[in-house]
Amino acid sequence: xxxxxxxxxxxxxxxxxxxxxxxxxxxxxxxxxxxxxxxxxxxxxxxxxxxxxxxxxxxxxxxxxxxxxxxxxxxxxxxxxxxxxxxxxxxxxxxxxxxxxxxxxxxxxxxxxxxxxxxxxxxxxxxxxxxxxxxxxxxx
Ligand SMILES: CC(C)(COP(=O)(O)OP(=O)(O)OC[C@H]1O[C@@H](n2cnc3c(N)ncnc32)[C@H](O)[C@@H]1OP(=O)(O)O)[C@@H](O)C(=O)NCCC(=O)NCCS
Numbered sequence: 001x002x003x004x005x006x007x008x009x010x011x012x013x014x015x016x017x018x019x020x021x022x023x024x025x026x027x028x029x030x031x032x033x034x035x036x037x038x039x040x041x042x043x044x045x046x047x048x049x050x051x052x053x054x055x056x057x058x059x060x061x062x063x064x065x066x067x068x069x070x071x072x073x074x075x076x077x078x079x080x081x082x083x084x085x086x087x088x089x090x091x092x093x094x095x096x097x098x099x100x101x102x103x104x105x106x107x108x109x110x111x112x113x114x115x116x117x118x119x120x121x122x123x124x125x126x127x128x129x130x131x132x133x134x135x136x137x138x139x140x
Pocket of ligand 1 (some may be wrong): 117
């Protein structure tokens with residue numbers, strides 16, 4: 001009999017401290033770009049309702065940023081899960097914590113936009129309803 005690998009326990013933290021280095025590394029891995037030196041701590045302090053960080057024994061495995069309009073609308077952006085921890089429910093877990101905290105902050109709506117390939121993730125696993133939306137590219 002072969003045994004299946006057991007996923008390490010994951011803890012989700014709302015607005016918990018993180019280092020710019022670990023979020024930059026996770027974002028580059030998740031979105032497949034070269035590492036950059038963004039100041040995520042400054043960014044979320046100025047612009048976000050909050051964020052969710054997911055950690056296992058080895059470090060940061062997931063992150064989502066939650067922007068808002070200060071009133072009714074919150075927006076999840078940059079949902080990221082490390083390659084080594086994909087398809088274990090961590091992405092859906094990040095969004096669930098974001099949703100709970102946006103609701104607790106008094107928001108009425110949680111928004112997301114995504115590429116077609118992630119319909120199953122956002123609509124089925126995370127519970128978003130499909131809607132019409134518009135988008136304009138502002139720079140090439
Ligand atoms: C999208 C992302 C956050 C999903 O994270 P994850 O932890 O692997 O997702 P979950 O394990 O919670 O997935 C739950 C369900 O969503 C669906 N799903 C998840 N990723 C999917 C994918 N890439 N394609 C199709 N369906 C997917 C599946 O139904 C999955 O359940 P299953 O594993 O039992 O089949 C992760 O793949 C990622 O970081 N991608 C790169 C960055 C990105 O594109 N982020 C989204 C920006 S809008």
